[in-house]
Amino acid sequence: MIVVCGGIADGVTELVCARLEYRRMPYRLLDLGVFPQGFRLHCQWLDGRHPEGWIEGPDWRVDLDDVTGIFVRYPGQEARVPPPGTAEQEAQLYHAEIDLGLAALLEDVSCTVINRANGAMSNHSKPYQGLLIREVGLLVPPTLVTNDPARAAAFIAEAEGDVIYKSLSGVRSIVRRPGPEQLRRLHLLEHAPAQFQRFIPGDNVRVHTIGDRLFATEVHTEAVDYRYAARDGLAIEMFETSLPPRVEEACFVLTARLGLVMAGIDLKRTPDGEYYCFEINPAPGFLYYEQHSGQPISDAVVDVLAGAGATPPALTVDRATSDEADTAGRRIATPVAS
Numbered sequence: 001m002i003v004v005c006g007g008i009a010d011g012v013t014e015l016v017c018a019r020l021e022y023r024r025m026p027y028r029l030l031d032l033g034v035f036p037q038g039f040r041l042h043c044q045w046l047d048g049r050h051p052e053g054w055i056e057g058p059d060w061r062v063d064l065d066d067v068t069g070i071f072v073r074y075p076g077q078e079a080r081v082p083p084p085g086t087a088e089q090e091a092q093l094y095h096a097e098i099d100l101g102l103a104a105l106l107e108d109v110s111c112t113v114i115n116r117a118n119g120a121m122s123n124h125s126k127p128y129q130g131l132l133i134r135e136v137g138l139l140v141p142p143t144l145v146t147n148d149p150a151r152a153a154a155f156i157a158e159a160e161g162d163v164i165y166k167s168l169s170g171v172r173s174i175v176r177r178p179g180p181e182q183l184r185r186l187h188l189l190e191h192a193p194a195q196f197q198r199f200i201p202g203d204n205v206r207v208h209t210i211g212d213r214l215f216a217t218e219v220h221t222e223a224v225d226y227r228y229a230a231r232d233g234l235a236i237e238m239f240e241t242s243l244p245p246r247v248e249e250a251c252f253v254l255t256a257r258l259g260l261v262m263a264g265i266d267l268k269r270t271p272d273g274e275y276y277c278f279e280i281n282p283a284p285g286f287l288y289y290e291q292h293s294g295q296p297i298s299d300a301v302v303d304v305l306a307g308a309g310a311t312p313p314a315l316t317v318d319r320a321t322s323d324e325a326d327t328a329g330r331r332i333a334t335p336v337a338s
Contacts (some may be wrong), residue, residue: 001026001066002305003055005102007033007075011287016071028060031075034081036098043105050110068211069112069305073283074099085283113263113303114210117323119259120282126168126195129279136250136266137244138277141200143295147193149186155196156183164224175225197278199224202270205241208286209255210262210300214248217289218269227288239290243267247275254280261304 004018007012009029038103040101043053043064043186054063082091095096122129130140143153145168156163156178165182167173176182177199204219204226218241223229243251247267254277255263264284288298320338 001028001062001068002302003028003062003067003070004032005030005032005070007031007079008081009033010073012075012285013056013075015287015290015298018027019302020136023299023302025302027207028055028057028062030055032099033079033131034154036081036100037081041102041105045108049108051105053175064109064131067111068307070106070109071114071301071305072106072116086283095122099144102256114261114301114304115263115282116119116259118191122258122280124169125280126166126279128250130299132278133277134258136253137246138250139274141276141278142196143198144196145193146196147189147191149189152186152189152194153183154197159196159198165194165196168193174227177224180250198255200270200276202268202276205243205267205269205275207243207251207265207267207338208262208289208297208300209251209260210282210297211304212252213300214243214287215295215297215300216243217293217295236292238289240293240295243275250277258282262301 002025004016004020004027005294006014006016006029008029009019017027017029038058040056041053043051043300045051052064054061055067060119077095078090080091080095082088084095086094086177106113107118122132127143127145130143133142146152146155160314161178164175164177168170178196204221206217206219207216208217217238219226219236219238221229221234221236223232223234223236226236252261254265255261256278258284259281262282262284264281264286265283266278268278270276276322286301289295290297312318
């Protein structure tokens with residue numbers, strides 16, 4: 001039995017459920033849009049490691065021992081039904097508490113989980129992810145993290161304005177180049193830091209690793225942040241592509257080091273054929289890439305949940321790869337917080 005934990009209004013969760021139904025694989029939906037209303041969890045850590053117990057829905061009950069895989073995708077607060085009679089702030093605290101309880105259970109169950117909360121923690125710090133990326137031999141753009149307007153201005157000037165900026169945390173932000181309006185607002189950095197990076201020319205490549213499978217999707221667009229190309233009135237084209245073996249291996253190693261079964265990894269291939277990596281997403285919205293490229297990403301997810309998808313073998317990246325990147329001067333800049 002497979003358990004899907006997510007809001008059915010979410011497109012990715014809906015796709016996973018639809019794929020399970022199409023392939024006639026038994027599953028149960030723990031709808032996080034309304035959870036815990038209509039659901040019950042019962043579990044005990046009798047041996048001190050894996051919990052025993054069951055999950056119960058409106059008209060079903062599943063023993064944890066019978067679950068082969070669990071897919072998890074937490075919805076945003078806007079997609080959740082608050083308990084009757086609670087204010088918005090109280091509802092946020094309520095959902096935060098029940099999510100922690102569910103995450104504690106999912107952290108220790110013996111079956112495959114896509115993905116456990118512990119593996120997703122790095123997404124809350126992009127600079128930390130940058131250090132991990134560099135350790136597996138992938139290149140990282142020169143980066144500055146600062147709340148000092150003068151240092152930010154100097155970094156932008158040194159790059160002759162060829163810079164992008166984005167948030168430090170896991171909160172989704174639109175990647176932009178700083179224009180005259182943003183430069184006039186640099187003084188606001190005193191209130192909170194931001195991350196600046198050299199703009200890397202080339203084509204974006206989104207990689208999805210699922211178990212022992214990898215899907216690379218090349219993206220062609222003039223948009224700085226291709227996710228918002230349509231909003232900017234720009235065309236976008238996606239298609240399946242391949243990666244050099246050393247880059248594929250680095251993606252698998254990065255996924256494994258974070259304790260993830262599935263990851264969305266953002267790369268960029270320069271005109272010289274070098275690959276830079278920006279970040280790793282532990283809850284990738286693969287629906288977008290599957291729709292545009294036709295790659296069977298959701299089928300690979302279902303295979304892993306059913307126990308048919310193999311876990312990637314233990315991989316190692318030659319340390320010399322990372323050292324060579326250092327000697328070429330392509331290392332992440334020392335993060336600065338002033």
